[in-house]
Amino acid sequence: MSVAPASPRITRPAVVKAVVALAVIAFAFALPYVVSEYYVGVATLVLVSAILAASINLLAGDGGLVSLGHAGISMAAGYGIAWSVKEELPFGVQLLVSLGVTLVVSAVFGLATMRMRGVFYLMITVALGMICWGIAQKWSVVTGGDNGLSRNWPPEAIRPYWTYYFVVLAIFLLATLALWVISRSPFGLVLRGIRDSESRMRSLGYRIASYKFAAMMLSGLFAGLAGVLMVWRTGFINPKSGDFIASALPLIMVVLGGLGTALGPLVGAVIVVLISQVLSSYVDRWQTVLGLLFIASVILAPRGLVGGVRSLAARVGGRIGGRRPPAPETPATTE
């Protein structure tokens, strides 16, 4: 955590940051007016994926807890809303149903993982994710099975593709802010403590399991949010939204973008979605490209693109301009 600088704010890195930020914001707002529906849809996909990636970022960046089953939670929320739309429930009830499903599934995830760490945490979440997928496949009366459910639209007012894009943009900004606040809060501090040394935190009297459970619940809320937004984007959901790849991709996004950073999920989402949606029209082997990029990022740029750019900017700018992101490596303690 860095100390607030005493000298004046107008430094080169700060100016560069502000200009870049303005450019990005202007681009984001102008988008529907300059590109076709397809690309606006892609941009919406980026934003929704970024929210899911951000939910994983909370657990993995601050807590050191890697979940490879989070798509199970977002898929469950998605089915909650889809089923409610199918049953023609009032909009408020639809939201309550999907919220309820999100809470229940997150709680199950939380209970199963709160006493685990590291690799075990990861393996349990893989299994949990696959269980969710299995339920979606088999419970066809509710989920439509493999064929999925279609025509699950958001309320008419936000349904047009450009309106929906702005709504998602707004929600994304709010979510990012909320996650940033959580991360800066005492709760976030405890999480990072747990990540760095569980035994020390335990000896300080913290109930590790409760914190892990709470972190999973919070993370699950954002994952559920992403799940609902994802369904509304195309009106369609099917079990593929919760399979292993669906859980792996947001993790890849976070790592590529920068684990533990506020904007990492967005940057990662842009990269991954561009590769999987746009590059795929021209290159057959895009998955290899993505995999190689991912490996390279993990080995060469463990702080992801955001972290890497930050250190680069710091060196170029001549002074540290901004909070340094926390190092994502976990020490290899034998406990």
Added chain:
Amino acid sequence: MQRRIPLRGLAVLSALGAAFLLASCAPPGASDPDESAPADGGGTFTVGLLASETGFASATGTDMKNGWDLYWDQHDDTAGGWTIESVYEDDASDPQTALDKATRLVEDEKVDAVVGPVLANNALAVADYLDGAQVANLSQTSADDVTQRKSSPYVIRTGAFAGSQATFAAGQWAADEGYMTAATICPDYAFGWDNCGGFASAYLAAGGEITNQLWYPQGTADLSTYATQLAGLDVDVIFAGTTGGTDAIGFLQAASDYGIIGTTPVITGAATTSSNPLAQVGDVTIGVHSVTYYAEGNDTDVNVAFRDAYEEAYGTIPSVYASGAYLTAQLLDKVLQDAGSDKPTGTDLVDAIKKVAPESDDLVWGTVSFDDYNGVVAPLYVNSVAKRDDGKLWNVVDKTYDDVSQFWSFDPDAWLANPTFSQSFTHQG
């Protein structure tokens, strides 16, 4: 540190405000869905091909593409006074991707019609979208509801039979052959339910009795435990409706290993005896029966010509998916020949196809027509696996059932009032 929060929060909030304001302003050209009317560059008809080129269904996508390309290669990409332009997109065997690519085809490439997808869940989602976008969908899928409960005037099934439609004749044939008890085995999801549902509906209507129905989890490649169960049953005939992928190979192999082939007659859906499973499992499959709407061993003139040309171009025996795409191209050609200078799109295209089909006698499937729900009506063949002179295995026709509709002998209204096939609803009537 404390001073940063208000600044950041302020920035976010003002951004939000702007977002909400802008949300009310529509971008130019967004109001009218089909105002993205195709640029009519002097007689070009653009077709979007949405196939699974990657992912687990990639074999079907390749076949579909090959069948389509073969026809237009034979006809120099022209039909009447029109030039055919094909745009290819890969749906990666994934429905979300399929939807996104369909949007791209319609919005960016401005296609006049979309052919495909093949995969049921992809196709249902895409058909829905194309119905809303008012673009014709020449569907290649077997999902029943595309021309039943979710039918649309923009969607017509020109390249496939409905899942249950494709297996009716197997039930009839089993009863005709005097096999009075049967067991079925199908994957436990929509495709399997439809396949077994078709067999069961026709078989029971013809007086047969089904003693056991086995359902295996989708994606299972190892069917040994199921084969063990089947081998222990005492039935006259076994029906298997695998997806044609690893489960087809698994079923045929296990049926041979556990002594089913050779002791009990086996009849399968088209996918199980498609060329890849046959080639992979080999000679032990000889004698296995199947019901298909395309039999590569059929020796009508049209089919021999198609098959020879296909083998010369691609080196493999054409599959059901290839023939469906070829048929679609044939129908489109005939429509455009008759069209004059008015480009037929949307519902006009669909209606034109329905009109031109019964009048044609050179379609690769034989006599083809369409019903009120835009489902195809065509012959079904019951075949046996045999060995060709050059050693390759294929399906040879034993018996033909003409004019099979998606409702068989059942009343369409009663059928549609029933739920879709599932583990709890396994046959009509």
Added chain:
Amino acid sequence: MEALSVIQQALNGLTFGAQLFLVASGFTLIFGLMRISNLAHGGFYVVGAYVGMVTVGATHNFWLALVAGALAAAGVGVVVELGLLRRVRNKEMPEVLVTVGVLFVITDLIVAIFGGDGKTLNPATGGAPSGALVIGDFRYPAYGIFVIGVTVVIGVVLFLLQRYSRVGAIVRAGVDDREMAAAMGIDIDKVFTGVFALGALLAGVAGVIGAGRQSLTPYAGTEILLYGLVVVIIGGLGSIGGAAVGAVLLGLIDAFAKQYIPELSYFTIFAPMVLVLIVRPQGLFGRVSVA
């Protein structure tokens, strides 16, 4: 005949269990020593399987295919360990993430080279046991018996290696206390690479054998990896014996569930896993602490 059917299903379960043991043993070996959760294991499986398939096609010799597949998988494993994993040594999360990336790349490359549709490796054409073992009414594919046999042999060899050989002692020391073993002058780097290669080799063998029984797709490795993970959770990470027990248990449960409760057969593999997690989270024979 009820009893016959039960025996046949039990054999089905044991055969599948044997395959699971081959997959799980390699995984648990790597984890036990290096604390790496090697999700690329599924990738080594398919590399072995496809190389084996090509070899059988070309040489009609199953045994050669087994060797070729095993060596190919081991080779890829060595490359991954030396080239990639060593750069992130001792960093738990990056290690896992690298293996995820490797799995992605291997799967896609296999799709690129072989296509996504199902293929078989026909062991009969290569001289492996084929046809069926027939005793009266009882009938069981000979290849299945072969799989069980081979796996038992491999399991015994692994056990003897671990318990009685010098290499085994070194590995066991490394599992118990890495730093101490290194301090004693053991070239821990070489041991790591060796063990990783052995784990990958086992995955390759599992792949070739599995391809003879179930048809093969580029995703086959990822699918069986999930079962393998459940087996090691049940048996305990780092324990070969645990992997054996877990594999047999899971195989039997799977076979009988498919017969008696088919609608739930997908979920039955998770039931013992959940039970173990509640009662004894480190697994039945696990020696690595969990939390």
